[in-house]
Amino acid sequence: MEYPGENEALDLDFFEQELGLLDVVGPKAREIIGQDCDIVSACEARPYPLVVDRARGSVIRDVDGREYLDLVAGIAVMNAGYSNPEIKAAISAQLEKMAHCGYGDFFAEPPLKLAKKLRELSGYSKVFYCNSGTEAVEAAIKLAFWKTKRQNLISFYNSFHGRTLGSLSLTCSKVRQKEHFPSIRTVHSHYAYCYRCPLKLEYPSCGIECAKEIENLIFRRELSQEDTAAVFIEPIQGEGGYIVPPPEFHKEVRRICTDNNILLVADEVQTGCFRTGPFFAMENFEVRADISCLAKALGGGLPMGAMLADSELMDWPSGVHSNTFGGNLLASAASLASLEFLEKENTENRVRKLGSSIRQRLREFQENFSCIGDVRGLGLMIGVEIIKPDKSIDPIRRDKILREAFKERILLLPCGDSVIRFSPPLVITDEEVDLGLEKFEKALKKAGN
Ligand SMILES: Cc1ncc(COP(=O)(O)O)c(C=O)c1O
Numbered sequence: 001m002e003y004p005g006e007n008e009a010l011d012l013d014f015f016e017q018e019l020g021l022l023d024v025v026g027p028k029a030r031e032i033i034g035q036d037c038d039i040v041s042a043c044e045a046r047p048y049p050l051v052v053d054r055a056r057g058s059v060i061r062d063v064d065g066r067e068y069l070d071l072v073a074g075i076a077v078m079n080a081g082y083s084n085p086e087i088k089a090a091i092s093a094q095l096e097k098m099a100h101c102g103y104g105d106f107f108a109e110p111p112l113k114l115a116k117k118l119r120e121l122s123g124y125s126k127v128f129y130c131n132s133g134t135e136a137v138e139a140a141i142k143l144a145f146w147k148t149k150r151q152n153l154i155s156f157y158n159s160f161h162g163r164t165l166g167s168l169s170l171t172c173s174k175v176r177q178k179e180h181f182p183s184i185r186t187v188h189s190h191y192a193y194c195y196r197c198p199l200k201l202e203y204p205s206c207g208i209e210c211a212k213e214i215e216n217l218i219f220r221r222e223l224s225q226e227d228t229a230a231v232f233i234e235p236i237q238g239e240g241g242y243i244v245p246p247p248e249f250h251k252e253v254r255r256i257c258t259d260n261n262i263l264l265v266a267d268e269v270q271t272g273c274f275r276t277g278p279f280f281a282m283e284n285f286e287v288r289a290d291i292s293c294l295a296k297a298l299g300g301g302l303p304m305g306a307m308l309a310d311s312e313l314m315d316w317p318s319g320v321h322s323n324t325f326g327g328n329l330l331a332s333a334a335s336l337a338s339l340e341f342l343e344k345e346n347t348e349n350r351v352r353k354l355g356s357s358i359r360q361r362l363r364e365f366q367e368n369f370s371c372i373g374d375v376r377g378l379g380l381m382i383g384v385e386i387i388k389p390d391k392s393i394d395p396i397r398r399d400k401i402l403r404e405a406f407k408e409r410i411l412l413l414p415c416g417d418s419v420i421r422f423s424p425p426l427v428i429t430d431e432e433v434d435l436g437l438e439k440f441e442k443a444l445k446k447a448g449n
Contacts, residue, residue: 026064055082090337103327111327129326133269133295134162158240192245211252235281241416242383276379300338393418404443
């Protein structure tokens with residue numbers, strides 16, 4: 001989303017005057033937004049004035065009783081759908097017993113059962129629990145520093161790894177997220193964004209030069225491999241624009257890490273938990289990272305993050321790292337129920353099939369809407385890049401399409417400079433997909449081609 005200007009607040013006036021959206025929502029929503037803007041920190045970036053009340057499956061109802069089809073799942077969180085009966089039952093059963101115990105101090109069964117499930121799904125033998133994506137990434141930074149005794153990192157342009165100071169050092173998405181904040185030393189390299197190749201090359205004749213930059217440029221001019229603890233990478237860049245690299249890219253980064261004795265950390269916070277088909281998105285590229293980070297969908301709607309590695313790597317001693325809520329009993333119960341549900345529903349195959357049929361249909365829209373420059377994705381992580389006739393980015397039109405979609409009562413979100421993302425609940429039905437695409441087509445028409 002384009003942020004309001006430096007002195008402009010994201011408040012009722014902004015939604016009314018700048019976006020012309022307040023007439024779309026009801027009186028209760030207006031009242032809540034007015035009060036919220038007065039009392040809650042205004043640093044969030046909200047694209048439209050939705051005030052949620054309840055939800056089921058893929059449908060959210062707002063406080064005035066209006067229903068919206070959710071095509072973003074609370075930013076790739078509600079993979080098993082809202083009000084999933086199996087997750088609700090697991091939470092209720094655990095609530096009857098105990099909500100929290102301070103798992104950093106005591107032992108308990110729910111986080112252990114979840115750890116066994118994670119070991120089975122991921123192949124990693126150890127897990128560290130936390131509560132969010134940024135905390136999982138912070139834990140991975142600390143483990144990498146602790147293990148290698150090196151203190152520099154590599155990540156990629158357009159990447160998003162979180163907003164606390166360690167993960168923010170890796171993040172390289174929007175300058176507003178970084179300005180005025182100090183950082184851990186991180187050198188950024190080019191990601192394989194083939195639609196807008198940063199090196200102005202063409203795939204496949206490029207030979208994946210972008211990945212090779214780490215050796216050819218960074219290790220020669222800026223950062224010795226001897227001082228590099230880890231390379232952090234998203235299997236598909238999420239906030240940066242749903243950018244899917246070609247198959248060889250991750251293999252090449254993996255090779256460079258192995259050859260130079262550097263840890264590879266996969267940030268699967270957005271891509272993990274079957275979002276792209278397999279449990280980890282890295283499986284699509286046949287690459288295994290030394291450390292993987294999970295959050296978002298992991299908790300089935302409750303806050304839950306995890307950092308996974310093998311025991312030879314995660315052999316730090318007691319007292320090095322911990323937190324209050326990691327392994328929370330309710331979140332562990334919800335997480336296990338969510339993973340078991342997704343596993344038994346044969347999610348991987350469904351996500352692959354549905355994802356390719358949605359991408360196919362969005363590509364058909366491309367023939368009628370010249371503002372659609374690119375349709376890309378894996379599984380149910382799909383990006384539509386909006387462009388001007390000269391192929392340059394068009395964030396103004398992108399935001400207009402998002403607002404028209406909201407008026408049509410479908411929820412979509414922006415990412416990257418000029419991309420619309422689709423990341424619906426993985427349980428979305430075929431009929432809901434049809435309806436969602438029909439409404440998206442209307443929104444494209446209304447936003448003008
Ligand atoms: C790839 C990735 N890593 C980390 C994060 C940060 O997660 P959280 O917002 O839970 O801190 C996000 C959030 O969007 C993400 O997409």
